[in-house]
Amino acid sequence: MSSSTRRTVLAAIGTVTVLTAATACSSGGSGSSAPSAGPAKGTITWYANQFGPTGTDVRKTLITAFEKANPGITVKLEQAPSDSDAFRSALTTQISGGSSGFDVYNGDVVWPAQFGKAGLALPLDKYLPASYWKGFSSGLVDSVTYNGQKMAAPLFTDNAFLFYRKDLLTKAHLPVPTTWEQLQSEAQTLQKDGAVKYGFAGQFDSYEGLTCDFTEFEADAGGQSVNTAGTKSTIDSPAATKALSYMRGLITSKVAPNAVTSFQEQQSESLFTSGQVAFLRNWTYAYADSNSASSSKVAGKVGIATLPTFAGQQGPGYSATGGWNLYVNPHTKNLGASVAFVKWMTSTVAQKIIATQGGEIPSNAAALADPGVQAANPAYPIAAKNKLRARPSNVAAYSQVSQGIYSNVNAALTGSASPQSALSAANKAIDQALGQGGL
Amino acid sequence: MPNTATRSGPDAPPPAPPPAEAAARRPAASQLQRRGARLGWLFASPALLVIAAVLLFPIVFSVVMSFSNVDVTGSGIHLSGTTTGNYGILFDSPRWRHALYFTVLYTIGTVVVEIVLGTAIALVLERLKTGRGWMMALLLMPWAMITVISAQLWAYIYNGVYGVLNSVLHPLIGHDVNVLGTPVEAAVAMAAADIWKTTPFVAIIVLAGLVMLPGDIVEAARIDGASAWTTFWQVRLPLLRPTLAIAVMFRILQAFGLFDLPFVLTNGGPGTSTESLAVLGYRVLFTDLKFGPGAAVATSTAVLVLLGCLLFLKVFRAQVGTEEN
Numbered sequence: 001m002s003s004s005t006r007r008t009v010l011a012a013i014g015t016v017t018v019l020t021a022a023t024a025c026s027s028g029g030s031g032s033s034a035p036s037a038g039p040a041k042g043t044i045t046w047y048a049n050q051f052g053p054t055g056t057d058v059r060k061t062l063i064t065a066f067e068k069a070n071p072g073i074t075v076k077l078e079q080a081p082s083d084s085d086a087f088r089s090a091l092t093t094q095i096s097g098g099s100s101g102f103d104v105y106n107g108d109v110v111w112p113a114q115f116g117k118a119g120l121a122l123p124l125d126k127y128l129p130a131s132y133w134k135g136f137s138s139g140l141v142d143s144v145t146y147n148g149q150k151m152a153a154p155l156f157t158d159n160a161f162l163f164y165r166k167d168l169l170t171k172a173h174l175p176v177p178t179t180w181e182q183l184q185s186e187a188q189t190l191q192k193d194g195a196v197k198y199g200f201a202g203q204f205d206s207y208e209g210l211t212c213d214f215t216e217f218e219a220d221a222g223g224q225s226v227n228t229a230g231t232k233s234t235i236d237s238p239a240a241t242k243a244l245s246y247m248r249g250l251i252t253s254k255v256a257p258n259a260v261t262s263f264q265e266q267q268s269e270s271l272f273t274s275g276q277v278a279f280l281r282n283w284t285y286a287y288a289d290s291n292s293a294s295s296s297k298v299a300g301k302v303g304i305a306t307l308p309t310f311a312g313q314q315g316p317g318y319s320a321t322g323g324w325n326l327y328v329n330p331h332t333k334n335l336g337a338s339v340a341f342v343k344w345m346t347s348t349v350a351q352k353i354i355a356t357q358g359g360e361i362p363s364n365a366a367a368l369a370d371p372g373v374q375a376a377n378p379a380y381p382i383a384a385k386n387k388l389r390a391r392p393s394n395v396a397a398y399s400q401v402s403q404g405i406y407s408n409v410n411a412a413l414t415g416s417a418s419p420q421s422a423l424s425a426a427n428k429a430i431d432q433a434l435g436q437g438g439l
Numbered sequence: 440m441p442n443t444a445t446r447s448g449p450d451a452p453p454p455a456p457p458p459a460e461a462a463a464r465r466p467a468a469s470q471l472q473r474r475g476a477r478l479g480w481l482f483a484s485p486a487l488l489v490i491a492a493v494l495l496f497p498i499v500f501s502v503v504m505s506f507s508n509v510d511v512t513g514s515g516i517h518l519s520g521t522t523t524g525n526y527g528i529l530f531d532s533p534r535w536r537h538a539l540y541f542t543v544l545y546t547i548g549t550v551v552v553e554i555v556l557g558t559a560i561a562l563v564l565e566r567l568k569t570g571r572g573w574m575m576a577l578l579l580m581p582w583a584m585i586t587v588i589s590a591q592l593w594a595y596i597y598n599g600v601y602g603v604l605n606s607v608l609h610p611l612i613g614h615d616v617n618v619l620g621t622p623v624e625a626a627v628a629m630a631a632a633d634i635w636k637t638t639p640f641v642a643i644i645v646l647a648g649l650v651m652l653p654g655d656i657v658e659a660a661r662i663d664g665a666s667a668w669t670t671f672w673q674v675r676l677p678l679l680r681p682t683l684a685i686a687v688m689f690r691i692l693q694a695f696g697l698f699d700l701p702f703v704l705t706n707g708g709p710g711t712s713t714e715s716l717a718v719l720g721y722r723v724l725f726t727d728l729k730f731g732p733g734a735a736v737a738t739s740t741a742v743l744v745l746l747g748c749l750l751f752l753k754v755f756r757a758q759v760g761t762e763e764n
Binding site (some may be wrong): 085088092093095096098114118119121122205206207257258259260261262267271276330331397399400403407408410411413414415416417422423437438439 | 621
């Protein structure tokens, strides 16, 4: 049996379970329309992938603190796949299959529209008061809202930064680059001097991460992939062409290794921590990782700054917004405890733990503004200066839109298509996705 | 497994007819037989029910899903209406057409190489007087390895910065080699990993066929003065055909469902150039949550591979037929 058949079979098995579960639930489900979430006690399961630095597991720290603060509730941690797509498939099959095996789950910031449309997450408006949602940093609540309903609670946000080798720049008397053009020429100088093998590394593989990287370059050049209303592709623009040509130029000028077109976060970071590249575009956690003596050869030599922009544009450069939310499984059998858990995890106490021990930017505005938190990680004060640009994830077909972006951009980066033809193909793919058509 | 079903189709001998002597005692025997058959069905029914539940029903359901408007909801997957729209989306999609083209080309390429290499290895193994068991065990190691793991090992070999291939080739050609970065090279690299893994499997099947060949025919050919080469081409290969057919069918069915290698090695890239039908189906189903078109990808893939196998069998049998005449 071919793999694809096998997968369909699995999906279908899931569906069968669902159909039986759906009929079984329909009689008892009416009780859940009551606004009260029920008593906050018992055991719940948190289905979460690891976040924060690789050395310590901040999830366990959080659970211990939560259980101490809420004596009636026990939280079981279930390990989720670290790959975002694999995690989504696991969630889709289990939730649409009626599983109540987990109550609260972590989910990507780009999922609320898709999960909202498919009913894979429980809208939280009814169980959390309006005042609760005012505690988050600006823009975050909008990012979890689909059709006027809040599909998740923001757990932490993530920004992109420029990581650079302080030692190399000092030695060569070079400033921290504020434009992409400057970055390229400084990188070439360092490479020519034999100070470092490569100049720049980012995430240019054919996957979601490339959509983030491209969104930033494109925003720096003054463009965006989809119009603000989320109805039309605007990727086939001079700005996008400029961005993509620059990215390709990093490879042809040998500033970025050829293999960057197959790099995800981990590959780009390990090239940087092995001391082989001068500049790295990566997320917040890379600061802690690259300055940790146990995992990095360049510990203590790494600086962090806002990303550059293109010459002639107002700096700093744009950072894509990343991060993770807490979602509640619509099939949870313990809504009371689940809501209590979500509420506590986004409280100032928990958010400070996430910031100081997890190395992630807290979603709670008060926690982020706390001087102790600001001092805990040099990334946080810089994050406050970041100009943010969300991926066009407010549309339910976002995964398809993103696929249209990253696969075509990747093709242009490898040189198998010209930037112009890649963007025109991406344009077609995005419009088709927004019109609910195509594959 | 569809392959065994296809194998035992028109090819297989009909159920053993009652012996001629038994015809006289038909009434009593047939009653006994019928009772036995009933009992047999009764005993087999739990197993058959399980098979129907885990195999037949899901397949039928996925076919039904591919012809329906599908809505994914938190309380299950809802089907409404009958439509061919999902297939329309497929046939209109350049992405699907490319995935089909890639999968067919990849299947033909890898299966041909694997059959030729596998047969050659089997011929060598057959001649080995000592250590054949050890050789077979060694050969089977790539086959026994889980593909996602071996694919990860190949990813280390192919890595454009610190990969083994790069460190071997870099000094020779003076620049980094990133085989996974260009469409054709990525496909060839993937095929190499596939051939490394599955050739031993073909070799074992062919070896089993070789061992079963009647020794006297080969002996007779040799006595008649045929060279080893002629014996192989004129005597052994024709006799091996049924075995080769099995090997080819197994391989076509597996290669057509190519998933793990592109999933780990290239993510379907660069662009979508190494996106196989299975990867496409997975993405449409589980990333985009478009269950209708996704089911259409899966169903059409299964139908296409079965058609491919039938076609192969037909051509194959026609050829065998002419040889026998």
